[in-house]
Amino acid sequence: MPRRLAPILAVALATLTAFPGTAAADTRGWTATWSASPQRPGINYTPNWSEQGFARQTVRQVVRVSAGGVAARVRLSNVYGAAPVKVAGATIARTAEGAAVRPGSVRHLTVNRARSFTIPAGAELASDLVPMPVGALSSVTVTLYLADPTGPVTYHAQAMAPTYRAEGDHRADVGGAAFTEKTVSWYYLSGVDVLGGTHRRGVVAFGDSLTDGYGSTPGADNRYPDELAERLAASGRPRAVLNQGIGGNRVTVDSMQLGDKGTARFRRDVLGQPGVGTVIILEGTNDIGMNQPPGPIGTPPTEVSAAQVIAGHRELIRQARAKGLRVIGGTLPPIKGSRYYTSATEAKRDEVNAWIRTSGEYDAVADFDRALAASSDEDQLNPAYDAGDHLHLNDAGYRAMARTIDLADLR
Incomplete structure (x- = not known):
């Protein structure tokens, strides 16, 4: 990490310590670098998984950010959900090809420092800070493991990018072989924010x-x-x-x-x-x-x-x-x-x-x-x-x- 960025990350980590479990409304120091507008589950112009939801499945989503920073967080939306959604585990990593990610780049996402967390019905949730530098115009891969049945899913219909699905828990997989299904919609994922950009x-x-x-x-x-x-x-x-x-x-x-x-x-x-x-x-x-x-x-x-x-x-x-x-x-x-x-x-x-x-x-x-x-x-x-x-x-x-x-x- 460049020496000039170290103080920025130190302040960011101090903020995480002082305010664990960052709420989505907490914007102190954060800049949104990627976003997608949430939509209600339902039929759309292309097939999607929003109505059937997920159970004992892993969803892997690739997005390209616009601005870079020294640390990141992920925002997940359940604003159109009728019930809370439990995320059994989630990761962020640097994207490789297709559903694969770069070795050594996988970082577990936490909320209030817990790897398993719940998104309330009708709400958006932000992860804790992840001290992973993100480059401008680079791609990151966000992976969610959803063990319990979710019911219908808040999603964004026309992602114009592939989202991958695997049976079982593959949140930390580096390779993409387990992800045998795909659609062109995003699920739960509503934003990626950075610090120090x-x-x-x-x-x-x-x-x-x-x-x-x-x-x-x-x-x-x-x-x-x-x-x-x-x-x-x-x-x-x-x-x-x-x-x-x-x-x-x-x-x-x-x-x-x-x-x-x-x-x-x-x-x-x-x-x-x-x-x-x-x-x-x-x-x-x-x-x-x-x-x-x-x-x-x-x-x-x-x-x-x-x-x-x-x-x-x-x-x-x-x-x-x-x-x-x-x-x-x-x-x-x-x-x-x-x-x-x-x-x-x-x-x-x-x-x-x-x-x-x-x-x-x-x-x-x-x-x-x-x-x-x-x-x-x-x-x-x-x-x-x-x-x-x-x-x-x-x-x-x-x-x-x-x-x-x-x-x-x-x-």
């Missing part, structure tokens, strides 16, 4: 599937928040960039499958993240597009006006400003040719975008609409960025989104 305050990307990264290459970390973190690091100004997108999410409408409405989840998913100073809001496409049958994943369609979307954005701005955050508004990208497109939805999108650009209510604007539009038709995605459904983006599109953001606008 950059002093620049982090950025939260808040939104729907365009923030979540749907259409990007699974396991490649090419979502737009990932690309933004890489861009910041390359500029010599690294900082944490958190992804709080949920596929199908709306500003104004709650959904059992697609997350609480943006105005309701903003406090937890943005304001509850330690060490952040800026939020980028890109949401509203699903509000105006999910107005025709069939509804999203079998739910009824809902008619939402442009005025309602704008009112929702104003509420998000109000919440962010009340906590001292800088707020950047993202214009809604083109939808022509997609299942959402009609003359009525296009008129709503134009009205919302005109307000975002010209109202002056946001501190700054990221004009994703113009950056992603085809040169021949400003209402349609550039074919070079289109994932194929004229609504979502490929890797090149998400890189273009990250380039659209003026780094000077980030506090």
